[in-house]
Amino acid sequence: MLSRENGMGNGERATLGGNLRTGQVLESATRLFTEKGYEAASVRDLAAELEIRPSSLYHHFPGKQHILFAICLNMQTDFNAEVMPELTADRAPDDAIEAAVRRHVVFGHRRKGEVLVNIRERRSLPPEQLAQVNALRREYRDTLARVIEDGCQRGLFSVREPKLAAMAIVDMVNGLPHWFKPRNEDDVERVADLYGRAALALLRGWDPTPAG
Amino acid sequence: MLSRENGMGNGERATLGGNLRTGQVLESATRLFTEKGYEAASVRDLAAELEIRPSSLYHHFPGKQHILFAICLNMQTDFNAEVMPELTADRAPDDAIEAAVRRHVVFGHRRKGEVLVNIRERRSLPPEQLAQVNALRREYRDTLARVIEDGCQRGLFSVREPKLAAMAIVDMVNGLPHWFKPRNEDDVERVADLYGRAALALLRGWDPTPAG
DNA sequence: TCCCTTCCCTAACGATCGTTCGATCGAAAT
DNA sequence: ATTTCGATCGAACGATCGTTAGGGAAGGGA
Numbered sequence: 001m002l003s004r005e006n007g008m009g010n011g012e013r014a015t016l017g018g019n020l021r022t023g024q025v026l027e028s029a030t031r032l033f034t035e036k037g038y039e040a041a042s043v044r045d046l047a048a049e050l051e052i053r054p055s056s057l058y059h060h061f062p063g064k065q066h067i068l069f070a071i072c073l074n075m076q077t078d079f080n081a082e083v084m085p086e087l088t089a090d091r092a093p094d095d096a097i098e099a100a101v102r103r104h105v106v107f108g109h110r111r112k113g114e115v116l117v118n119i120r121e122r123r124s125l126p127p128e129q130l131a132q133v134n135a136l137r138r139e140y141r142d143t144l145a146r147v148i149e150d151g152c153q154r155g156l157f158s159v160r161e162p163k164l165a166a167m168a169i170v171d172m173v174n175g176l177p178h179w180f181k182p183r184n185e186d187d188v189e190r191v192a193d194l195y196g197r198a199a200l201a202l203l204r205g206w207d208p209t210p211a212g
Numbered sequence: 213m214l215s216r217e218n219g220m221g222n223g224e225r226a227t228l229g230g231n232l233r234t235g236q237v238l239e240s241a242t243r244l245f246t247e248k249g250y251e252a253a254s255v256r257d258l259a260a261e262l263e264i265r266p267s268s269l270y271h272h273f274p275g276k277q278h279i280l281f282a283i284c285l286n287m288q289t290d291f292n293a294e295v296m297p298e299l300t301a302d303r304a305p306d307d308a309i310e311a312a313v314r315r316h317v318v319f320g321h322r323r324k325g326e327v328l329v330n331i332r333e334r335r336s337l338p339p340e341q342l343a344q345v346n347a348l349r350r351e352y353r354d355t356l357a358r359v360i361e362d363g364c365q366r367g368l369f370s371v372r373e374p375k376l377a378a379m380a381i382v383d384m385v386n387g388l389p390h391w392f393k394p395r396n397e398d399d400v401e402r403v404a405d406l407y408g409r410a411a412l413a414l415l416r417g418w419d420p421t422p423a424g
Numbered sequence: 425t426c427c428c429t430t431c432c433c434t435a436a437c438g439a440t441c442g443t444t445c446g447a448t449c450g451a452a453a454t
Numbered sequence: 455a456t457t458t459c460g461a462t463c464g465a466a467c468g469a470t471c472g473t474t475a476g477g478g479a480a481g482g483g484a
Contacts, residue, residue: 021431037335039251043472055474056432064472120332123249164403167391168384168410175383191376198380198418205413206406233461255442267444268462276442426484433478441470447463454457 022060024050026074029067030113038068038121069129072122075114076136079107087143093151097203098196100144101173105192108177115177141166148203157203165206169199234272236262238286241279242325250280250333281341284334287326288348294319299355305363309415310408312356313385317404320389327389353378360415369415377418381411 028049032041043064047054061067086100108115122133145166151157159165173195182188240261244253255276259266273279298312320327334345357378363369371377385407394400 019430037251039249040336042470044470052431053433054472055434058473059431124252161406164406165410167387168407171387171390172380172384175379175387178383179379194373194376194418195380198377198414201417201420202410202414205417206410208413231460254440256440264461265463266442267464270443271461428481428483430480430482431478432480433476435475437472437474439471439473442468444467445465449460449462451460452458454455 019060025057025060025067026071030071030117033068033071033117033121034113038117038124065124065126065129068117068121069125069133071114072118072125072133073129073136075111075118076133078111079104079115080136080140082107084140084143087147092156093147093154094156094200094203096147097144097151097169097199100147101169101199102192102196104173105176105195106188108173109180109182109188112177115174119174119177141170144169151203158205158207158209159203160207165203169202172198231272237269237272237279238283242283242329245280245283245329245333246325250329250336277336277338277341280329280333281337281345283326284330284337284345285341285348287323287330288345290323291316291319291327292348292352296352296355299359304368305359305366306368306412306415308359309356309363309381309411312359313381313411314404314408316385317388317407318400320385321392321394321400324389327386331386331389353382356381363415370417370419370421371415372419377415381414384410 025046029041029046032046032049035041036045043054043057046067047057050057061070083100083103086103087096089096091099118133122130125133141163145162148157148159148162148165152159152162176191176195180191182191237258241253241258244258244261247253248257255269256266258279259269262269273282295312295315298315299308301308303311330345334342337345353375357374360369360371360374360377364371364374369377388403388407392403394403
């Protein structure tokens, strides 16, 4: 859930305002942006789904772009908070990668709408807000790459370019919400396990040492 | 129906429109759709880049959507014609996969603009045209999955769900054009090789038989 | 009681959207 | 010289866009 309306604390409520209703705005906007895309979804569409007038939306948000920003920043913040600890915890790199990928897959399903909006509509943000979201994404990728590098030095992985490998894995996992329709909750866990092992297979066998 | 003005041309002109100018429209549209997105790019933007008036565009295309359709269908048709033969040729499954992935990567760079438009803006097409493009994509995926399955039966791969593996590989390779900035042409070949081996690593080590 | 805040309303603003209509221009064909 | 025709033009259409202005109803605190 969107802890409180957007995520940031209640102390100063940095990015956006409001009350209970604000959370509903974000939920409806996420659904709408996912189905029609950010540009194609109009403020009037969003207002209609909430059964209010378009002008009423501007009591909760200063503008359409801020809604998109709230969705993206919120999702990416929660993602980093939930997945990155698996990478920074004190454990073997292969275990860390497998756990992180599994969490990534599960998160991508539980927050599917927000994840798809973040992936597909992020670019519609103004440069400064886009950079803010991208910084969080880069933080995750770099952490992932560092763990891969660590795994190489310990002889667990055989990868020449850890950053490229990190991107490949992220792309693979992020592609999942675009097409995967799980039959039930166990199906998600099954594919999460599957993708965790897939990442390990990638990292272990990428640059096979011609030994032997 | 595409017939003359957008696509298949009369005799030899396979990829672009009937007239010389029509090809320029598709080129500019591809660049514009890539940079701003289909919905955000206006007909007036496109006309401005071609240094003609907006109304003149409607001599070449019956509408904005048809331009998007021409780009997507054209790209996907060429893609299948170029990459699928690597899979259907008579060779070992692992060699086929490696070659196909390498071709996929190279194609994704050579036709980067169209590929990105097809991936990101395809959904803005009306259902019937969208289905037409998706049918070609499915054809490729299914072929890829079949080769993977074949490789499993021959003991070359260890994959439980070939279709899932095919999707994972496609997602991985399609992610590349979104972020990869090659320093030169050799860089493309290098990464193409790298990704070809990555796909093999995935398929070989995905479900490791616990055998000793 | 009065005020202040919260939330929503009606109405409309100017801008921009995709598209249409009819005329014009130039070159090739007759 | 006249006709034909593809390509472009200026001008405008109705629709929809994000956003704003200003007011009204509800409710808690003074």
